[in-house]
Amino acid sequence: HEDFIEFQISQRSLAQYDKDVIHEKFTTLLKMSGLEFNKTIDTEYPSWPPDFESKITSVSKSVYKDLFNEEVKIQAIHAGLECSYFSHHFPDMEMISFGPDVLGGHSPDERLKIRSVEKVWNFLVALLKNLV
Known part of the structure:
Protein backbone atom coordinates (compact mmCIF):
# COMPACT_ATOMS: atom_id res chain seq x y z
CA HIS A 1 0.00 0.00 0.00
CA GLU A 2 1.41 3.35 -1.04
CA ASP A 3 0.86 6.68 0.65
CA PHE A 4 -1.05 9.08 -1.54
CA ILE A 5 -3.03 12.28 -1.57
CA GLU A 6 -6.25 12.46 -3.54
CA PHE A 7 -7.55 15.73 -4.97
CA GLN A 8 -11.11 15.99 -6.21
CA ILE A 9 -11.71 19.19 -8.12
CA SER A 10 -14.99 20.43 -9.53
CA GLN A 11 -14.43 23.17 -12.08
CA ARG A 12 -17.08 25.39 -13.59
CA SER A 13 -16.59 28.49 -15.68
CA LEU A 14 -18.36 30.70 -18.18
CA ALA A 15 -15.58 29.97 -20.68
CA GLN A 16 -13.88 26.68 -21.53
CA TYR A 17 -10.55 28.52 -21.87
CA ASP A 18 -10.64 29.55 -18.20
CA LYS A 19 -11.26 25.96 -17.10
CA ASP A 20 -8.37 24.78 -19.28
CA VAL A 21 -6.03 27.38 -17.74
CA ILE A 22 -6.92 26.37 -14.18
CA HIS A 23 -6.51 22.70 -15.06
CA GLU A 24 -3.11 23.35 -16.62
CA LYS A 25 -1.90 25.38 -13.62
CA PHE A 26 -2.93 22.62 -11.23
CA THR A 27 -1.21 19.98 -13.36
CA THR A 28 1.93 22.13 -13.53
CA LEU A 29 2.02 22.45 -9.73
CA LEU A 30 1.76 18.69 -9.38
CA LYS A 31 4.60 18.19 -11.88
CA MET A 32 6.76 20.74 -10.05
CA SER A 33 6.27 18.81 -6.79
CA GLY A 34 8.19 15.88 -8.26
CA LEU A 35 5.54 13.47 -7.06
CA GLU A 36 4.06 10.80 -9.25
CA PHE A 37 0.40 11.35 -10.00
CA ASN A 38 -2.46 9.98 -12.01
CA LYS A 39 -5.16 12.20 -13.35
CA THR A 40 -8.71 11.04 -13.98
CA ILE A 41 -11.56 13.21 -15.20
CA ASP A 42 -14.86 11.80 -13.95
CA THR A 43 -17.21 14.59 -14.91
CA GLU A 44 -16.71 17.64 -17.08
CA TYR A 45 -19.11 20.53 -16.70
CA PRO A 46 -19.61 22.37 -19.99
CA SER A 47 -19.11 26.12 -20.09
CA TRP A 48 -22.03 28.44 -20.78
CA PRO A 49 -20.85 31.84 -22.02
CA PRO A 50 -23.46 34.58 -21.59
CA ASP A 51 -25.10 36.24 -24.58
CA PHE A 52 -26.22 39.64 -23.35
CA GLU A 53 -27.46 40.55 -26.84
CA SER A 54 -29.78 37.58 -27.37
Missing part, protein backbone atom coordinates in the same frame (compact mmCIF):
# COMPACT_ATOMS: atom_id res chain seq x y z
CA LYS A 55 -33.44 38.05 -28.20
CA ILE A 56 -34.57 36.30 -25.02
CA THR A 57 -32.39 38.62 -22.94
CA SER A 58 -33.93 41.63 -24.64
CA VAL A 59 -37.48 40.34 -24.14
CA SER A 60 -36.69 39.48 -20.51
CA LYS A 61 -35.42 42.99 -19.82
CA SER A 62 -38.56 44.51 -21.32
CA VAL A 63 -40.93 42.19 -19.44
CA TYR A 64 -39.14 42.81 -16.15
CA LYS A 65 -39.27 46.58 -16.63
CA ASP A 66 -43.00 46.48 -17.49
CA LEU A 67 -43.82 44.20 -14.57
CA PHE A 68 -41.76 45.76 -11.77
CA ASN A 69 -41.14 49.30 -13.09
CA GLU A 70 -37.39 48.93 -12.61
CA GLU A 71 -34.39 47.79 -14.63
CA VAL A 72 -33.35 44.19 -14.18
CA LYS A 73 -29.81 43.52 -12.98
CA ILE A 74 -28.30 41.15 -15.54
CA GLN A 75 -25.08 39.48 -14.57
CA ALA A 76 -23.09 36.37 -15.31
CA ILE A 77 -22.44 34.25 -12.25
CA HIS A 78 -21.11 30.72 -11.72
CA ALA A 79 -24.55 29.16 -11.66
CA GLY A 80 -26.77 27.72 -14.32
CA LEU A 81 -25.16 24.31 -14.46
CA GLU A 82 -28.29 22.85 -16.04
CA CYS A 83 -28.23 25.54 -18.74
CA SER A 84 -24.65 24.64 -19.56
CA TYR A 85 -25.75 21.11 -20.41
CA PHE A 86 -28.60 22.35 -22.61
CA SER A 87 -26.24 24.82 -24.29
CA HIS A 88 -23.72 22.06 -24.94
CA HIS A 89 -26.32 19.85 -26.67
CA PHE A 90 -28.33 22.65 -28.33
CA PRO A 91 -25.75 25.35 -29.13
CA ASP A 92 -28.18 27.54 -31.09
CA MET A 93 -30.76 27.68 -28.31
CA GLU A 94 -31.10 31.03 -26.56
CA MET A 95 -31.54 30.78 -22.83
CA ILE A 96 -31.39 32.69 -19.60
CA SER A 97 -31.26 31.55 -16.01
CA PHE A 98 -32.99 33.24 -13.10
CA GLY A 99 -34.35 32.29 -9.74
CA PRO A 100 -35.25 33.38 -6.23
CA ASP A 101 -32.77 34.85 -3.79
CA VAL A 102 -30.67 32.10 -2.21
CA LEU A 103 -28.31 32.83 0.66
CA GLY A 104 -25.44 30.57 1.71
CA GLY A 105 -25.86 28.31 -1.30
CA HIS A 106 -24.32 24.82 -1.13
CA SER A 107 -23.66 25.12 2.60
CA PRO A 108 -25.40 23.94 5.77
CA ASP A 109 -26.71 27.51 6.10
CA GLU A 110 -28.37 27.55 2.66
CA ARG A 111 -31.70 29.34 2.77
CA LEU A 112 -34.20 30.95 0.46
CA LYS A 113 -35.87 34.35 0.69
CA ILE A 114 -39.50 33.25 0.50
CA ARG A 115 -40.72 36.66 -0.71
CA SER A 116 -38.51 36.42 -3.77
CA VAL A 117 -40.32 33.28 -4.98
CA GLU A 118 -43.53 35.18 -5.82
CA LYS A 119 -41.57 37.77 -7.79
CA VAL A 120 -39.79 35.06 -9.79
CA TRP A 121 -43.09 33.26 -10.45
CA ASN A 122 -44.79 36.45 -11.67
CA PHE A 123 -41.84 37.19 -13.92
CA LEU A 124 -41.82 33.66 -15.35
CA VAL A 125 -45.55 33.79 -16.16
CA ALA A 126 -45.24 37.23 -17.80
CA LEU A 127 -42.15 36.17 -19.76
CA LEU A 128 -43.82 33.02 -21.08
CA LYS A 129 -46.86 35.05 -22.19
CA ASN A 130 -44.54 37.35 -24.14
CA LEU A 131 -42.65 34.50 -25.76
CA VAL A 132 -45.73 32.65 -27.01
